[in-house]
Amino acid sequence: MNPNLRVDEWKITEEGFNPEMNRASESIFSIGNGYMGQRANFEEHYSGDTLRGSYLAGIYYPDKTRVGWWKNGYPEYFAKVINSPSWTGISIRAGGEEVDLSKCEVLSFRRELNMKEGYLYRSFRVRMVNGLEIEAEVTRFVSSADREAGVIRYTITPLNSDTLLTVESSVDGDVYNEDANYNEYFWEEVHRESKPAYSFMETATRKTGFRVAIAARSTFRVNDRKPVEGEGIRNYEKYVSIYHNEDLKKGDTMVIEKYVAVTTSLNHPAKTLHSRALDLSKKFAAEGFDKMLNRQKEWWKKIWDESDVVIEGDPSAQQAIRFNIFHLFQTYDGHDERLNIGPKGFTGEKYGGSTYWDTEAFVLPFYLSTADSSVARNLLLYRYRHLPKAIENASILGIGGGAALYPMVTMNGEECHNEWEITFEEIHRNGAIAYAIYRYINHTGDYSYMLSGGLEVLIALSRYWSRRASFSHQKNSWVILGVTGPNEYENNVNNNWYTNLMAVWTLRYTLENIERIRKDYIEEDKQLSGEIMPGNDETALWREIAENMYFPVDKKRGIFVQQDGYLDKELLTTDTINPDERPINQHWSWDRILRSCFIKQADVLQGIYFFEDDYDRETIKRNFDFYEPHTVHESSLSPSIHSVVASMLGYTSKAYELYLRTARLDLDDYNREVREGLHITSMAGTWLAIVEGFGGMRIKNDRLFLNPVLPEAWKSLSFMMRFRNNLIRISTTMEETTIFNLSDRPVPVTFKGKEYLIKPGEKKSL
């Protein structure tokens, strides 16, 4: 972890410059607005280690697949959200020398991510090789109020001498991805202009042909004099800039403001991108830095009013949960059904910004509880739009008849991943996608989605399960062979309990909803029957499979068995692993991991987490007690689910211990990989551990259930809940819980097993 990071409830602060930590800090201090994102790269030239990264949601490149040995069914490419032209560059020369924190003596350095108000601040004081000392302050943000806007204010003051200052503000299209499979460049220049008033560049992605236009206006001002335009321009291939020279007296301050508009063909016709970018940048400059920042602050105030989690007595936990909420809303705010949540958001290249099952299994409940229901609905529509591709994908793998297998990793609905044991076999993702439909309707009560998309997806998923299962005469049951469960430390296993469970549940849930629509939605049923409804033979088969699916169990231990043969392993607990060999995935050969009993992340327990009401407490306890000690939690998604289950079992200190492993995963850089980007999707897991775990929040039978148990370290916990368009604040201490209904309708709540109706505006203490 970075010893320079400071705990502050509303800010991430780094005091002092540590070049070795720079990449990690670039990830942590990233900014984004759902539309675009920017790693915390310096504006000025930096010759030290850095991963430059500007990303635009949905702008991807199909990077040609790299494999060792080709397997039939592999996709031809891996879609990557790519590093896009950089709009942040402001290089500074003072007394003829380039300001470069890698070459100057850094006298002081401070970086601050203001989570409350949504901007990045940086200040530094350096002594240059020529003896000049300068001080700089930089504030930048990508605006959530004006999503196409990036704004920077950069001030510089020479401290110990007069100097000639040269400032150059650029747009740089010469960018590449470090993780490009074949060192290809992904961008081509389409057009550029360089004027004293603005720099403009339009580029296009190769193959996919996305267009991106960037217009940047920069103004230069000394102290409180009138700002001026640049005095000269540069215009090279893939590079445009405006520069300005100024003789500064010692103590004078030069202020550069840069107003950038980024427009893309994803949102506007390509031919309008140029004029739109120019117009917008003009408008932003006219409005000015302070006004734009104020609107940004307002936007974030609203977010925090409706989603904040307050932890008293533990500033470090407080900082961490806000950090997580902040980054989730920076990554995705749900206004565009074509977008999704990449595991690293806009903070790095790894995993290519694509969509994983993380969204449905871990992130959805966060947005259901903290944002308007349209946000979660857009996440469902994202998959609905991809249904034809999912049907094609199943068919490529030999399962036809309208069956859908959603891809493991995707940008546009097509599979991108190329590890057979994951791509082809980790089919439980289909289950999470079905479960998300249930979760959405359960939480919001919005059954209309079932009629206008949900059922169609469920039918295609049920078709998949029914064709993917096969009948074992040996077991006289249906089986699902050759899968990888959530625990990716087992590959190509038979009858993964969790996968079989999700298959059966999906079949049942689909059948149930077909029944319900037949009964309660006569008109809609008529229409759906003509279009998508399965015939009786098909539903009979689904019922047969659901009723006669094989589930591995160990009667002696009273547990569900992760997969056939799991109990043949040497059943060691994780405390027997040499601490120097943790995480095992960095130290052990893959086959050693596979043949060991160690579990990467919740697998049987993931199923129990989803369907806790189907199992009695003792069963859950036996399974938790058996599996958790074999679990190495080497997925960032693991501890949070375990923490929720532990809380539910009353294992509060275990729940807290597990929560700690996930809460500050990135801030404390447990896995020494933050340099590659943040674990955005896992951040939702931390929220789950708090709200579903310690808060004991559930939605069942159209009621809000609460069952809070605080960790000892905390004085109080309070969180916001959206439930059926009502907003509720729940505040809990060791002694009592207060439920504050901020909406104008009564809310039915079950608190520790007792039913209440909380009136509009009422603050009920229990």
Add this chain to the structure above:
Amino acid sequence: MNPNLRVDEWKITEEGFNPEMNRASESIFSIGNGYMGQRANFEEHYSGDTLRGSYLAGIYYPDKTRVGWWKNGYPEYFAKVINSPSWTGISIRAGGEEVDLSKCEVLSFRRELNMKEGYLYRSFRVRMVNGLEIEAEVTRFVSSADREAGVIRYTITPLNSDTLLTVESSVDGDVYNEDANYNEYFWEEVHRESKPAYSFMETATRKTGFRVAIAARSTFRVNDRKPVEGEGIRNYEKYVSIYHNEDLKKGDTMVIEKYVAVTTSLNHPAKTLHSRALDLSKKFAAEGFDKMLNRQKEWWKKIWDESDVVIEGDPSAQQAIRFNIFHLFQTYDGHDERLNIGPKGFTGEKYGGSTYWDTEAFVLPFYLSTADSSVARNLLLYRYRHLPKAIENASILGIGGGAALYPMVTMNGEECHNEWEITFEEIHRNGAIAYAIYRYINHTGDYSYMLSGGLEVLIALSRYWSRRASFSHQKNSWVILGVTGPNEYENNVNNNWYTNLMAVWTLRYTLENIERIRKDYIEEDKQLSGEIMPGNDETALWREIAENMYFPVDKKRGIFVQQDGYLDKELLTTDTINPDERPINQHWSWDRILRSCFIKQADVLQGIYFFEDDYDRETIKRNFDFYEPHTVHESSLSPSIHSVVASMLGYTSKAYELYLRTARLDLDDYNREVREGLHITSMAGTWLAIVEGFGGMRIKNDRLFLNPVLPEAWKSLSFMMRFRNNLIRISTTMEETTIFNLSDRPVPVTFKGKEYLIKPGEKKSL
């Protein structure tokens, strides 16, 4: 298949030129002498589709591994026998136009691989664009008598007009591998010389630093005039040549002879390569083409005298088996323990010329029966030399304590392959390496190898099995989890019956030989005890594991079960597969193959093949009857083993049908992949199907067992056998079998269950 190929008992002949088949023919007509090999590329310039390939045994390049997703334990490189500088080039210009079969009208074309005498012949007549008709004949060979020699005689005759002929004879170092992972060049030039008398080039491989020197002397002669040197030279980077102009009258014949010496640092000190190559090429030129070819013919005569298989009544089968024997001896003749048999020999790039378990499991018996015992012993020594690397390899994968895991694919003892399910899990290769020691001693009676290397290998292998097996409390037995058996259409399975069998057998065989040495070799035991002998605790554990290993069986069917869970599959037979979808590995997604019941190659039956005496005939029959119908035989190694077992069961027509699938695999190009090279190691399988299958040959208890059953299509079969330094010819018809002892000692034979002693020189008809 190539319709231009003709059946001839001693030759492969191609009549007429088919450019689309050229790559395939280049493979089929390859020549080699164990030291070097050469695809049948044209000497003259050819602008059509060709895979140029000159290979030198043991000269490899560690090509950087390419993977999609890295797994701990993967090797950094894949060692490849690489395309080396080309010595065959003789380009021809006639009337100012290049002779290029891709651009001329080909009036006639003939290519002939003379297997009896060991050379490649080609003749063609073409009409050039300029109207000139010429005729050419080319004979070339790499000498098995002088292993560093490559020799070409090229004659050209203008048929319809006088012409100015320009001939250029070159050595070309500008070569590359098509299968290079990152399009790198593997060679650097060290030195070159170009003189009228000779061309010389010395090159070095990058990274590995192997040096290769090539000296080529070319003479030019018209009709029977005196040959002359070239009149000019060319000398460019990586290219040296000699050229000669001659005004030819219509009907004159220009004869070019090229004497090439290839020396390498694998065999001589680097600094001597230059002079040795020059001296040798001078010596070869002085001896002359005809004399050198005569010695080549003599060498091959001796090979055929001692290894020929004669099939009467089936010329196509006759041609095929000779083709196979010919290529096996072209690839490896056993004089160098540092070399081995790559799956494609010197005929293509695929599989990189590396060593696989094919050698021990399929090829060894061929050399045991057809060559001096030193040849097979060198194959064992190859692995003995690699023992330290195999111990290191096991340790990388987490199994220490002196345990050895031999690599799946190797050049120098280090693992090269990078598919976890193969590299890490296909550990049964260790079993074949142990079994090869048994086979060698059983066949030759040479127990000295056990004392001077064999036991050391066996102990390290037993250590591996004992540490790789684990105890299952569930099964109350030892189990081996997470393996891939010979049937690579199942990955990461538990308790592959074959693997468990090889493990137990290895443990037992090692223990047995430790006992034997303790008892019968007191002196040697003393020495070995100080060096390698395991302690009593260790041998006790081996005994415990061997006695309590778990083997999956199906009592109802009375069969061994390929692995845990195999019988949960839908047990379809191969006749239900749509013929358009064969081979399934080219048509089905990998996961569909994995979850299907279809078997790539002998797995349970491979174990039964190795240890047939341990099972009664009914058991073997039940297993064959169960497994063969599920087997798609998509490894070229599969049909031959099945054919041997079918012969043994008296399923002669099934045995013949299976034999046919392997016998002409390359000549008839069943899998449309001969263009990539020949299936050299599978060729030994065909020999097994004939000698062990139809011939019923076994070596047991120091006796030669014979039990011949002829396929109906054959009038007679005769083959040679080496057994304990005796040479025997077995000739069999439907009516009788004649055993001819060509050696000077009596040979104990069991013929159809009855014992005989065949006297020296005796021809016994039975």
